[in-house]
Amino acid sequence: MENIHKRFPGVYALNAIDFELKKGEVHALLGENGAGKSTLIKVLGGIYTPDEGEIFIEGQKVNIHDVHSAHANGVAIIHQELVLVPHMSVAENIFLGREPKVAGFVNKDKMNKEAQILLDTYEMHIDAEDLISHLTIAQQQMVEIVKAISFNSKILVMDEPTSSISDKEVAFLFETMRALTAKGVGIIYISHKMSELDEICDRVTVLRDGTYVGTEVVKEVKKDDLIAMMVGRELSNYYTRDYQEAKETILECKNIDDGNMVKGASFHLKKGEILGFAGLVGAGRSELMKCIFGLTKNYKGDIILEGKNVKIASATAAMKAGIALVPEDRKQEGLYKVQSVRYNSTIEVLGKFIKGIFVDSDQEDEITQKYIDMMHTKTPTLDQEIGNLSGGNQQKVMIGRWLAMHPKVLILDEPTRGVDVHAKSEIYSIMNDLVKDGMSIIMISSELPEIINMSDRIYVMAYGKVKGCLEHKDVTQEQIMQLAAE
Ligand SMILES: Nc1ncnc2c1ncn2[C@@H]1O[C@H](COP(=O)(O)OP(=O)(O)OP(=O)(O)O)[C@@H](O)[C@H]1O
Ligand SMILES: [Mg+2]
Incomplete structure (x- = not known):
């Protein structure tokens, strides 16, 4: 890609970007949120037309003007936001627009069979005839991956493919990627997980604010230097945490059971602490928090908030009681896509600003800003x-929305998923300030370094139960993993 330019109203998203991908390499595209990574690959995928610039594949200048011509030129993309059609089956989604046909009609049997073979090759345990809407987010992400691979492309682009799949699936994905590169496929890989760079990537190109910063060989470059390239300066103290004396218990949960994933979980949260929740995907952590936030109505067990036994039957009731939850899947839960940043920032606190029937727009602006x-x-x-x-x-807007509520208990489910290193470090520092001000935070996270460096105490869950509680002072990753796998 040569000298690519793309402007949006008010944003110079790509300013003279050069990018080169070799046969058989995994080339990471790195940069802060909004740096232009997704825009660049959308240009390659025919979703955006560049204002200027040229694309060459195997030395030939190509004209990629829509998704179809991208496929025709051997380019397949797994997009950051899942684009599967929810009310269609897995097989229909995989073969959308290229269904096997007999006499002009879609041959459903053949399509289902071929899709099932693909899914089974990758040991997915997904039924090809099942509806997409019945799948978990992780499964949907895996279907996207299978679909992209099935195009047999020369160039495969993955925009944050591991954001919601488990470690086991990640390992599988990496294996598949290695097999593809061995066959000469070039892969462009976008991720905010720095640890994945060493594991799977050969070279890395860094973008910052829509401009090209540089390209390095992963083995030869230091992490800190890459971060400096992304952020534009060095990041000192990545984790901020001032531990304070433990205080009284603010929230206690006894034997919570949701009749499904949560099977008698108990824990307590102290005022002013950050309580980490570790565990494998599917351990029931998010489901436990949904009970506390009133999203699961018929749970059994006791929730005791500030000494009082409370029955939380709805999210509104939870918010009234001073509990907020930033959900794991922020894209599907509570994002109003066609509304403004302002609307999305203040929707939960609007009640506080409504005077008569008019919303005080100055205050709304102030909060949003x-x-x-x-x-x-x-x-x-x-x-x-x-x-x-x-x-x-x-x-970031979604997290801000819940912070604006000033809850007593803030539950963060994977708060740093999909955000860049700089913003991660900001979120840590904000969490530290919030608990110093007396807020109590529960943080579910699959990133062990983040759990270990930020939590006062760490509960480890497995199979719907709390397996143990570890103090931050002497905890290791191994200890957590051992409890999580029990
Ligand atoms: N369709 C659009 N209309 C207006 N602005 C856009 C559009 N698409 C992207 N942008 C803007 O272009 C810039 C680059 O966005 P892009 O999605 O490429 O970032 P990114 O590097 O992929 O970030 P992230 O890590 O958060 O996914 C951002 O400022 C974004 O707001
Ligand atoms: Mg992106």
Whole structure:
């Protein structure tokens, strides 16, 4: 890709970008949220037409003007936001637009069979005839991956493919990637998980604010240097945490059972602490928190908030009681895609601003701006449709929304998923400030370093139960993993 330019209203998303992918390499594309990564690959995939610039494949200048011509030129893309059609089957989604046909009619049997073979080759345990809407997010992500691979492309692009799949699936994905590169496929890989670089990538290109910063060989470059290239300066103290004396218990949960994934979980949260929840995907952590936030109505067990036994029957009741939850899947839960950044920032606190029937728009602006500044969210204006922000910046707005509520108990489910290193470090520092101010935080995270460096105490869950509690002072990754696998 040569000298690629792309402008959006108020944003110079790509400014003279050069990018080169070799046969058989995995080339990482790195940069902060909003740096232009997804835009660049959307240009390659025919979703955006560049304002300027040229694309060459195997030395030939190509004209990629839509998704179809991208496929015809051997380019397949797994997009950051899942684009499967929910009310269609897995097989229909995989073969969308290229269904096997007999006399002009789709041959459903053949399609289902071929899809099932693909799914089985990758040991997916997914039924080809099942509806997409019945699958978990992780399964949907795996279907996207299978679909992209099935195009037999020369160039495969993966925009944050591991954001919601488990370690086992990640290992499988990497194996598949190695097999593909051995056959000469070139892979462009976008991820905010720095640890994945060493594991799977050969070279890395860094973008910053829509400009090209540089390309390095992964084995020869230091992590800190890459971060400096992304952020534009060195990041000192990545984790901020001032531990304080433990205080009284604010929330206690006894034998919570949701009749499904949660099977008698008990724990307590102290005022002013960060309580980490570790465990494997499917351990029931998110489901436990959903009970506390009133999203699961018929749970059994006791929730005791500030000494009082409370029955939380709805999210509204939870919020009234001072509990907020930033869900794991921020894209599907609670994002109003065609509404403005302002609307999405203040929807939960609006009640506080309604005077008569008019919303005080000055206050709305003030709140929105405050959290945009705090989270370093990149948006041209407060009126921008949130769907036009980069994936990570959408996340930041969603986290800001819940912070604006000033809850007593803040539950964060995978708070740093999909956000860049700089913003991660900001989120850690904000969490530290919040608990110093007396807020109590529960953090579910699959990133062990983050759990270990930020938590006062760590509960480990497995199979719907709490397996143990570890103090931050002497905890190791191995200890957590051992409990998680029990
Ligand atoms: N359709 C659009 N309309 C307006 N602005 C857009 C559009 N698509 C992207 N942008 C803007 O272009 C810039 C680059 O966005 P892009 O999605 O490429 O970032 P990214 O590097 O993929 O970030 P992330 O890590 O958060 O996914 C951002 O400022 C974004 O708001
Ligand atoms: Mg992106």
